[in-house]
Amino acid sequence: MSVVLERLRPDHAPALLAFERENRAYFAATVPDRGDAYFADFAARHQALLDEQEEGTVRFHVLVAEDGRIVGRVNLIDVADGAAELGYRIAESAAGRGLATRGVREVCRLAVDEYGLRRLYAKASPEHAASRAVLARVGFGAVGRERLRTGESAIAYELDLGGSFGRERSGTDS
Numbered sequence: 001m002s003v004v005l006e007r008l009r010p011d012h013a014p015a016l017l018a019f020e021r022e023n024r025a026y027f028a029a030t031v032p033d034r035g036d037a038y039f040a041d042f043a044a045r046h047q048a049l050l051d052e053q054e055e056g057t058v059r060f061h062v063l064v065a066e067d068g069r070i071v072g073r074v075n076l077i078d079v080a081d082g083a084a085e086l087g088y089r090i091a092e093s094a095a096g097r098g099l100a101t102r103g104v105r106e107v108c109r110l111a112v113d114e115y116g117l118r119r120l121y122a123k124a125s126p127e128h129a130a131s132r133a134v135l136a137r138v139g140f141g142a143v144g145r146e147r148l149r150t151g152e153s154a155i156a157y158e159l160d161l162g163g164s165f166g167r168e169r170s171g172t173d174s
Helices: 010-022 024-028 036-040 042-055 099-113 129-138
Strands: 003-007 059-065 070-080 083-090 119-124 141-147 153-160
Touching: 003 070, 003 099, 010 024, 010 036, 010 042, 010 059, 010 070, 036 042, 042 059, 059 099, 070 099, 083 099, 099 129, 119 129, 129 153
Parallel strands: 083 119
Antiparallel strands: 003 059, 059 070, 070 083, 119 153, 141 153
C-alpha cells in the first residue's frame, strides 16, 4: 500500500472523521474509546487541533493512501523543551503492513530535522504487542511503567533523537 505522510490540514477533516468512525471498535479494543462527543463535535475538535498545531504545542500527521483515504495518524503532543510524546494509530484494513513503523520513523525524522526535538516519549499497553514492536523497531527503549488516564498500566518508552538517529534507524521495516 502506497501512502504519504502529511501534516494535518483543514481539508483532511472528512477523511479523518471517516477513519475514526470506521475504526472505532478496532481502536477501542486496545486504547480507551474517544466517546460519542468526539464524533458529534468533530468539526470543532478538528479546528481546535489545527489551532494547537499552529501554536506549536502539537504536531499532527496523517498517513494518506493513494485514493485519499486516511489509513493512519502519527502525532506528537506536549511539544516543549526539545521533547514530545508520540502517539499513533493505524486503520484495521492497513494493519500489519509496516505502515506504523514507516510513519513513526518519518515523524521521528521530522522531529529532528523540522521541529528541533531531541527526545520522544511514548506509552503502550502491555497487551498491545504490535504497538510495542513498532516502538522497538524504531529504537525506543522501555524505561518503566506509568498509569494511563484510565488508570490502566502502560509501558513507558523513550527515544533519544540526538546524534545518528536517522542514519542508524533507516533500515527496512519488519
